[in-house]
Amino acid sequence: MKEDKNQNTTLFFNDKEEYYNKYRPGYDDSLIKILQEKYGFNKDCSIAEYGSGTGNFSFMISKFCEKVYSVEPNFGMISKAREKNNNENITYLEERAENTSIEDNIIDFSFAVHSFHYFEKKKFKQEIIRTLKPNGYFGIIWYDYFDENNAFALEWREFVKKRKKHLYKHNVIDDRKSIFKNGAWIEEESIINRVSYDKLSLLGLALSISTMPLKNAPGYKEIEEGVFNIFNKYQIAGKVYFDLHLRMQIGKVK
Numbered sequence: 631m632k633e634d635k636n637q638n639t640t641l642f643f644n645d646k647e648e649y650y651n652k653y654r655p656g657y658d659d660s661l662i663k664i665l666q667e668k669y670g671f672n673k674d675c676s677i678a679e680y681g682s683g684t685g686n687f688s689f690m691i692s693k694f695c696e697k698v699y700s701v702e703p704n705f706g707m708i709s710k711a712r713e714k715n716n717n718e719n720i721t722y723l724e725e726r727a728e729n730t731s732i733e734d735n736i737i738d739f740s741f742a743v744h745s746f747h748y749f750e751k752k753k754f755k756q757e758i759i760r761t762l763k764p765n766g767y768f769g770i771i772w773y774d775y776f777d778e779n780n781a782f783a784l785e786w787r788e789f790v791k792k793r794k795k796h797l798y799k800h801n802v803i804d805d806r807k808s809i810f811k812n813g814a815w816i817e818e819e820s821i822i823n824r825v826s827y828d829k830l831s832l833l834g835l836a837l838s839i840s841t842m843p844l845k846n847a848p849g850y851k852e853i854e855e856g857v858f859n860i861f862n863k864y865q866i867a868g869k870v871y872f873d874l875h876l877r878m879q880i881g882k883v884k
Contacts, residue, residue, distance in 0.1 A: 642748070642840035643683070647710040651684040653834035655773055655825050655874060657743075662694050664819050665739070669767055669880065671695070675738040678761060680727035680754070681745025685711030685720070687771070691741075692717050699732050701725055728753035732761045743771040746806070755809050758883050769880035770806055770815075777873045782864035786872075789856055793841055806879060815881035823876060826869040833857045 643650065665671035676697040679688045684707050688700035698720045702708040708724050723730055727742070727749050740758050742749070758768050776787040807813045827835060836842050836857050843849040864870050 643704050643707055645706060645844060646838055646840065647684055647704075647706040649834050649838035650707065651686070651710050651714070653827075653831055653838050654683075654686065654744075655823070657687050657690045657771075658821055658823055658876060659690070660821055661771075661819075661876065661878065662691065664821075664878075666694075669739075671739060676736055678730075678732060678737045678740045680730075680740065680742050681748060682711065682743070683707050683745070685715045685722075687741065687743040688720055689715040689717065692720050695719075697721070699723060699730070699737070701727055701730055701732075703727075728757055730757060730761070734760055735763050737761045738763055738766050740766065740768045741771055742769075744773065746770045746772075751805055751808055755883065758809070762883060764884075766883075767880055768809065768883045769878050770809075771876070771878045774875040774877055775872050777875070780871075780873055782860070782870050783872055785860055785864070789860060790836075790839065793839075793853070809883060810879075811882040811884060815879040817880065819878045819880065821876040823874045824871055825874055826871050827861075828868055829858060829861045829865070832861050832870060 662671070671694070673695060675695040676699075677688075677691055677695050678699040678701065679691075680701045682688050682700040682702045683704075685700055685702075688698050688711070692698045692715075696719060698717075700708075700711060700720055701723045702711065703724060703726045705724060708722055712722050723732070725731060727745070740762055762768065775783055777783045806815070833854060836853060837844060842853055861870055
């Protein structure tokens with residue numbers, strides 16, 4: 631994918647932190663079990679999360695390791711993370727993923743969680759190589775909302791796709807392969823979780839997306855109407871359901 635270097639991705643989530651924090655799904659501890667059993671993750675590990683948003687993943691994983699560097703360039707997002715998750719073993723860095731103040735070769739596991747598509751890939755790879763220990767791992771983690779067996783999820787995907795205003799697609803295989811050693815991750819892990827939304831929380835999920843206009847902005851009423859129409863079409867007892875696939879591609883970088 632060709633990236634537009636003229637776009638400042640740091641600004642994509644301006645004023646989105648409350649929606650992002652409240653309505654994005656969390657992360658299941660079962661992911662930790664996979665890391666422990668297959669990749670040697672333990673309480674002595676140092677972690678870096680790049681593009682950490684409001685810190686949900688950083689906070690979750692901080693309970694299982696020694697140190698977390700939570701890297702996020704957007705002031706509003708990292709301020710919300712600091713406000714709610716003031717764990718002593720989390721260091722918040724208001725920096726871009728491609729150029730951080732993390733010391734050389736001190737990280738055991740690096741992660742990009744729902745953020746990899748925003749990075750300049752060549753520069754980011756050099757940053758990962760610089761900060762990872764020789765035997766460290768890098769993982770790309772994201773939630774896939776789109777289940778081909780779920781009519782609601784399929785219509786939601788089309789609703790979101792029509793309102794994309796930039797080219798930062800989240801699952802470009804060539805971009806991902808380019809980061810990993812020998813052009814391939816070791817394996818892809820997947821965990822399925824069912825989550826529910828009521829009408830207002832589904833609207834909140836929509837507004838957490840970088841391209842969606844916020845209240846009182848041009849186009850907001852169209853978004854609100856579209857979300858409510860989808861909700862009313864598929865709701866069961868006041869809820870709609872995603873069968874979320876939490877996916878992780880993990881491997882060596884050097």
